[in-house]
Amino acid sequence: MTAEVIAEPDAAPHRVRLDVGGMSCAACAARVETKLNRQPGVHASVNFATGVATIDAPGSLDEDALCEVVTKAGYEASPHVEGAGPGRDTDSDTARELMRRLAVAAVLFVPLADLSVMFAVVPSSRFDHWQWVLLALAAPIVTWGAWPFHRVALRNARHRTASMETLISVGVTSATVWSLYTMFGPSGADTSRPDGIWAALTGSDSIYLEVAAGVTVFVLAGRYFEARAKSQAGSALRALAALSAKNAAVLMPDGSELVIPAGELKEQQKFVVRPGQTIAADGLVVDGGAAIDMSAMTGEATPVRADAGDQVIGGTVVLDGRLVVEAAAVGADTRFAGMVRLVEEAQAQKADAQRLADRISAVFVPAVFVIAAATLTGWLLAGAGSDKAFGAALAVLVIACPCALGLATPTAMMVASGRGAQLGIFLKGYRALEAIRAVDTVVFDKTGTLTIGRPTVTEVTVTEGWQRSEVLAVAAAVESASEHAVAVAITTALADAEPPEVTEFVATAGRGVSGLVDGRRVEVGRPAWVTRGGDAPASLSAARRCAEHRGETLVYVSVDDEVCGAIAVADTVKKSAPNAIAALHERGLRTVLLTGDNAATAGAVAEQVGIEEAIADVLPEGKVDVIEQLREQGRVVAMVGDGINDGPALASADLGLAIGRGTDVAIGAADVILVRDNLDVVPQALDLARATMRTIKVNLAWAFGYNVAAIPIAAAGLLNPLIAGAAMAFSSFFVVSNSLRLRKFGTR
Template sequence: MSTTELELDITGMTCASCANRIERKLTKLDGVTAEVNYATEKAHVSFPEATTTDDLIRTVEAAGYGARLPEPANDDRERHLRTLRVRLIWSIALSVPVVLLAMIPPLQFPGWQWVSLVLAVPVVVWGGSGFHRAAWTNLRHGAATMDTLVSVGTIAALGWSLYALFFGTAGMIGMTHGWSLLATHSDGSGSIYLEAAAGVTTFILAGRYIEARSKLRAGDALRALLDLGAKDVAVRAPDGSEERIPAERLRVGDEFVVRPGERIATDGVVIEGASAVDQSMVTGEPVPAEVGEGDAVVGGTIGVSGRLVVRATRVGSDTQLAQMAHLVEQAQASKAGAQRLADRVAGIFVPIVFVLAAATLATWLLLGQPAASAFTAAVAVLIIACPCALGLATPLALMIGTTRGAEQGILIKDAEALERAREIDTIVLDKTGTVTSGRMSVGEILPAEGEDAAEVLRIAAAVESASEHPIARAIVEAAGAGIPAVSDFRSLEGLGAQGIVDGRAVVIGRAQLLDQWAASLDDDLRARFDAAQGTGATVVAVAWDGRARGAIAVSDTIKPTSAEAVRELRALGLEPVLVTGDAEDPARTVAAEVGIERVIAGVLPADKVDVVRGLQQEGRSVAMVGDGVNDAAALAQADLGMAMGTGADVAIEASDLTLVRGDLRVAADAVRLSRRTLGIIRGNLFWAFAYNVAAIPLAALGLLAPMLAGAAMAFSSVFVVLNSLRLKRFH
């Protein structure tokens, strides 16, 4: 049965238990799975054909919340933030006098309690209206959330105060004898809690405002990333004339002009001109890269110097920029295992708190304590216990960490990748394109006796022209123009390739491949073949019509940053292992230069999976870094797959992390960022749990006044926000 996936924007959530409740409602539908993220306010839903989008939206609405398909505008969240700010400012202005009058006896004048009542009622009723509205909505659906706790607690405090003022002993004294000072009696009938009702509302409003502002700002970098594309573009017509059109009208194959200072409208290949291009928005690399004819460019980057003519190769949602944004959003919608536990706790937390509050009230009364003291302790329990911090612990840190990673050229696929990154102790590095530049060049042509070197290169290039392998590209570039056509091309994984050129059956690749074709190298060619390999070059043999005709030595340059990257990986406690399909000698030459001790050479693509699996069977937790099609299976097998963004799409799809910049040091940065983000998440969860474990008993024992409980509860959410924001400073 086929399924469809989509995201819904969710409105009306106020805590983790709201998200948990919506998730439960959605998953009760046949064949539907859902993950609801409180921080991003989105639901990622997978559903069968029998279920419609309207069914999903109605289910969310039936639970008392709002749902809609995603919209690019962010006006609703901005408007909600402005509303919260206005309520908070007025609540602070009205609450401060109430708190000061209650806490500082010298300020208390005759009738001060009635002034406090006039000031406190608007705060509780209007300032806290969002809590009361949500609590009523949930009550109608037979549910309870954090808003229920706050609403019941503040209304109870206000209600008790009204009773004390109008019907209690002290209240009667005040009404009978005019503006007399309210006295608190031992039976508690004269106690008022206006400062608690107003203070708690204001503190929680402040926490809610900071939380909403942080959630909104945490996504700013991602939204900025999506806005980086050019708005219009100069398209070149076949006659050389130019026309400016909206960028969204570009099509694959269109040629467009990029002048200095302009953004490149979409992904493409330079067909004319040269320029330095600022690619920092996708790679995190501050130094502009020089590009010329034949080089690929990424939409959203900026041409710094010369004029370019670019042929569009990808448009719309297929561009690298769009795919980066999609990966970041996908990661932000995911949940770590620890967060799933927190969500389950939050789902049952509120009912437990009501039971604890009722038990607190009953216990105090049974022990013969004053009703006011029993009431105070029960209200404090209601207010102190809030699952908000639990709900924010993972998603907010994940939002900031993944967005910061995108700014640095690191794309994290999901939260589980972060958890795996913490455990890895071994990192497998593919050689070509990862440790080395992958930009190979022909160094030497070794013709067999009686053969022409140019002809060997020409025939080899004809076969390799159908391949995307770096060695193949180097041979084709060396041959230049005049390469004949190839037919019946076939790639032989890890061994080479074959095809028909000018009516001749040609094979090119390893010496073993020629042995299989009964076209082995003669002694002289074998000696020169081995000597070239000994210099660190990769050597491929060429044969046709049943005879070895020569060999071509291709060399690759080690990236200047690879040695430093290996040192950084070792400093993180990882053992690097170099894996390559190349022969032993060139592989060890490269490994020695960058500081890698363990080398596994002559590995076929299928064997890379076996190498990773073998390391895992040794008890190691393995990360794999690669960039080619032949790395995809090993990337998927590894505990943590890291694909170079300069590589093949299938490798990127199979990986857990994508390193946009072709610099191995980014792999070390990715591990550091993953570990830092997961550390922040675990710290958030620890303090969120520890806060409730410590605070609820204090409140139940009467050691925490309701107003202080409200302040502590708001601070728990603020702490999670501030702790998560530390990730913005990651470099």
């Protein structure tokens, strides 16, 4: 009897996300991507900025198999943790490690450079065992300090590839070896040679350790600032995750409550939410009533009332009352989880832009090695001695070391960041600079961005026989017992005066409040509710029409059934908004208002600030759709916002600008942070970014042009180490000096 073998069907194709470690440049990401895409049925995209590989793979390849592919390519890989944020803490750890190496290397580099130049220019200054002094200063820099580059170069060698680290490592190592030969060779102890710069330039015993150490210090500085900027990448997702509910109090059949982790909540389970607690899942209110802070999802300041039969959203906060909610969507299916995914996906898209230096180095690195090899071969074939041939080839490698190229972007970013901080602008990374030059449309959120974000009383209208202060006082007395945003605005408008005491307070959901003040029945609320559907005095009706035209909220006040006043409440437009919008229009930019508020309010605010196009009643995911629609029309979009709900839109826009007083999510998802709560910095931020990008372009053109011009001279044997060191120092000096011009931005 034979056993029947039943073939197991192939598992369904699936999507896998991996965290990839050890990548140091865009070429590394391309290498990992190529290795993955060589696997049958695999389609992979590797994002260098976030360190995440997104892979569509056949069912036969699981996460472990894909991780092994990445490992064989010379990098580390592990399954991606959803919601943890791109890169998690890897980049911040890298930045700290680079800072330690940079600090030690910089301290040792200063005396090393001084002594190296002195001993080369003034040979008579050399004392016994001077070589060991220089070696003691240089050894920690070119070994421990430069180890990150040596480590990557060794890994590249094992996999028969090359990157910028390979060039740095070979250049530093070659310069060190040349210097050791010079110092400990026959001429190292010679102090009888003529002193002076010309003698050193024409001699053969120039000391090159300061160049090896200088390359290490400057490139370490560039990598440190790059790692520090990348460590910000996951902050938006971490801030979102921190806002979600951690636990849920499940209601048991016997009426007791069982507290479980929110992630274990199941559909149709009933759970209890009390004041100050976060709702754990999307669901339906089956019992109770409360005001809910919806700002996490809508960005609007006004709380929303939820009673039995109303739907609620996970991630929002109950302000008062007790709710029993039946879960309808849990875990990854909630709208809150959807927002996390939106921000994560948008951040992955934005990181596709590569730094200009990486694009140059992809061709530059292998070309340098080819030229160096050709130089060595050419001199040997021409009959030159091995010392001459090796010296020329080595000069090519060292003169091509990307000192200025590595400084071109970080120095401009450092200066621009410092100047920006003085102006209230924080540029978070390179992508902002690359996107800024093409921006033609600026989209503004309303609440907290164009407006102050705190409703205030704009007008109080009273009927004959009543005083403004009297009506405001009785209204504030009743509203003092309420937590509604309109109530807060009215009580705040009373200034320092203490409102009378209220008794028999009653809040009628969605209509208004009432109570006894000094023995009189006072009602404050919607006009139709206060008037019981009847007519109001003509002055109050006129005030109502004007308020609605302005997009404001208006409530009537009645005392003992006599309608005596109308109070208009609105979120005041920032004083800086009209000037900022006008400045953007002067630069030829299109402006759009995008808000979750109603059309009347949106239109009124847009008219006040000078924006011609307003899009209202838009939820967070809808904001992303609007941004994408604008981009599909060929627009390059900058988004300005401050709320949690703005996070996905800020991340998906070509350029995100967040108001500094905004939420951590908005700040984490944006490319530019406007530290001051003043919209005048929006056009100024665009100008600063453009100026910084121009500076970086000049720096890169000079650095690359310097290498292109210097390499042929080195290959011709016309450069000795000291000349190469001076040329490299001048190139770096030019780059730094050009970047320092940004300190004067905005002074004219």
